Amino acid sequence: AQSVAQPEDQVNVAEGNPLTVKCTYSVSGNPYLFWYVQYPNRGLQFLLKYITGDNLVKGSYGFEAEFNKSQTSFHLKKPSALVSDSALYFCAVRPYSSASKIIFGSGTRLSIRP
Amino acid sequence: DGGITQSPKYLFRKEGQNVTLSCEQNLNHDAMYWYRQDPGQGLRLIYYSQIVNDFQKGDIAEGYSVSREKKESFPLTVTSAQKNPTAFYLCASSIEVAGRSSTDTQYFGPGTRLTVL
Numbered sequence: 192a193q194s195v196a197q198p199e200d201q202v203n204v205a206e207g208n209p210l211t212v213k214c215t216y217s218v219s220g221n222p223y224l225f226w227y228v229q230y231p232n233r234g235l236q237f238l239l240k241y242i243t244g245d246n247l248v249k250g251s252y253g254f255e256a257e258f259n260k261s262q263t264s265f266h267l268k269k270p271s272a273l274v275s276d277s278a279l280y281f282c283a284v285r286p287y288s289s290a291s292k293i294i295f296g297s298g299t300r301l302s303i304r305p
Numbered sequence: 306d307g308g309i310t311q312s313p314k315y316l317f318r319k320e321g322q323n324v325t326l327s328c329e330q331n332l333n334h335d336a337m338y339w340y341r342q343d344p345g346q347g348l349r350l351i352y353y354s355q356i357v358n359d360f361q362k363g364d365i366a367e368g369y370s371v372s373r374e375k376k377e378s379f380p381l382t383v384t385s386a387q388k389n390p391t392a393f394y395l396c397a398s399s400i401e402v403a404g405r406s407s408t409d410t411q412y413f414g415p416g417t418r419l420t421v422l
Contacts, residue, residue: 200345225410227413232393232416232418233415233416234309234311234395234397234413234414234415234416235348235395235397235413236413237410237411237412240410281347281348292350292353292363293350293411295340295347295348295349296347297345297346297347298345298347
């Protein structure tokens with residue numbers, strides 16, 4: 192079955208430190224990969240996506256993600272965390288064979304302490 | 306949240322009632338989606354529509370119904386057959402060519418929180 196896993200329910204980081212939010216996937220073929228962020232009682236905001244090309248993708252708010260085909264991972268990273276980065280982060284994958292459907296991970300809550 | 310609006314922001318329903326959640330977009334997107342979000346479960350697809358007057362069931366369509374009479378609008382009705390409707394409902398849209406795989410990003414509305422009393 193096709194799936195997306197975010198192995199950590201919560202990640203805690205001190206402000207100014209680098210952060211990583213992990214994502215692994217299991218789909219057939221070449222997937223399209225996405226990261227979204229959700230602030231409390233709000234909709235999801237698009238951060239970045241990988242379609243093809245350079246494995247390192249840069250997105251909004253200083254975030255970037257690295258596609259690793261051999262490890263089937265798409266971890267989200269930021270060199271220096273801000274308190275305002277505290278939110279719920281979702282990884283999503285769109286199988287190449289799917290016309291419309293995206294599979295979302297269960298989400299990782301990122302908490303940045305001052 | 307871009308050009309997608311959802312109303313109301315909060316909705317309360319009594320047992321046995323049908324309620325309709327509104328979703329409107331001014332992005333000229335062809336495709337629209339409804340998701341349900343429960344704590345710790347991520348987003349689950351209820352229904353989606355790639356074009357006007359056409360829609361398909363997602364993973365958890367039972368107890369829900371939709372219509373797509375206009376490109377801009379994709380209302381979701383939560384019927385009394387939905388046994389556990391309390392959740393946060395998210396509408397999304399994307400530029401999409403019907404029937405073809407696409408890399409297009411989905412853009413989300415602000416959500417409606419439905420509570421059954």
